[in-house]
Amino acid sequence: MDAFISSLQSPWAVVIALAVAVLIGVLIRVAVTSRRRSSDDVTPQPQVQAPAGAPSEAPAETPSDDTDQPRAGPIDVAESTPEESAPVDAAPTSSIERPEPVRGRMERLRERLASSGSLGRAILGVLSRGQLGAADWEEIEESLLIADLGLEATDTLMEALKRRVAVESVTDEARIREILREELLALVGPDMDRSLNLERPEVDGATKPAVVLMVGVNGTGKTTTVGKLARILVAEDKSVILGAADTFRAAAADQLATWGERVGVDVVRSDREGADPASVAFEAVREGVDRDVDVVLVDTAGRLQNKSTLMDELGKIKRVMTKQAPVSEVLLVLDATTGQNGMKQAEVFAEATGVTGIVLTKLDGSAKGGIVVSVQRALGVPVKFVGLGEGADDLAPFDPASFVDAIVGSAQG
Secondary structure (H helix, E strand, O other): OHHHHHHHOOHHHHHHHHHHHHHHHHHHHHHHHHHHHHHHHOOOOOOOOOOOOOOOOOOOOOOOOOOOOOOOOOOOOOOOOOOOOOOEEOOOOOOOOOOOOOOOHHHHHHHHHHHHHHHHHHHHHHHOOOOOOHHHHHHHHHHHHHOOOOHHHHHHHHHHHHHHHHHHOOOOHHHHHHHHHHHHHHHHOOOOOOOOOOOOOEEOOEEOOEEEEEEEOOOOOHHHHHHHHHHHHHHOOOOEEEEEEOOOOOOHHHHHHHHHHHHOOEEEOOOOOOOOHHHHHHHHHHHHHHHOOOEEEEEEOOOOOOOHHHHHHHHHHHHHHOOOOOEEEEEEEEEHHHOHHHHHHHHHHHHHHOOOEEEEEOHHHOOOOOHHHHHHHHHOOOEEEEEOOOOOOOEEEOOHHHHHHHHHHHHHO
């Protein structure tokens, strides 16, 4: 025992003891550091919180076979009824515009028909020459054909002018102008019913909205015309819903929504690009029925008249809409500057959808005002509205007398 105690008191023992103490200290420090690192690794990550009032992220929907349907729209509208409505873009209540009253619009815009006055100037210039020969009458005929009056209407007007000029031996310019006005007005058809049929039908004891379907080729200004027509209806104190069934042009629904917002009109649209347009149209009419509105206006995608599948689709859209309410009007939107090509378009659309009226856009920029006469004769339906500018209220109910006065009257200058 004394030997052991003596060994502990030796210098080597002290060195060994210190070394052991240092080693123990290092081991303890390593252990503590390891524990801290482990604790840091399991610290929870911060969660991103949606701002107050923002909707929480919805679970992703399982795509179905009918990916072209609007949200909650019918899978096959012809055989099933959707359980939920398509999304409705509610118009903001702030900064709602009051459209210009409809009465007097044609008079206000009449000066913009000056380009069509070239027809009146050409004819009056020839008729005022006095004794007219064959060359003079050929010149008049050429002017009428250039203005897209059409062969049949041109022949009718030529015969009337020749007869009256011969019988009355007219040389007075004012009287010539009056004769021309009378004969042109007779061709335009002052007695045609140009009113928009907005009478709400009764179906099984329930009052349904008047439904208006808008059709036409690409580039005629159809969606813009729908927006402008909505303004006319609002100006007439009608409650309106718009249906954005142009699901092929990406910006069409947004464009229509902008028009609706300006006058406080809601838009039914799909939440998927390329959705079934018939389904969107169905939902728009159903929304109109549920809300008991006066009028449902449905926009459709522009399509070429020589694409049979697209024209068949228009027929389907109309049939599907009638399951909710009868279609009161089918308005064909035509570009007045297209001339006789527009006639071919009109005939195909009329066959596919049963067109009830024409809307002529860009009439202010066309010297071919004769299309008013030719399209009416070809289809047997009236021109009901004309676009005479780019302003929001530059769509006007067509007034034959004002139109003819603009053509003949402008010839004075």
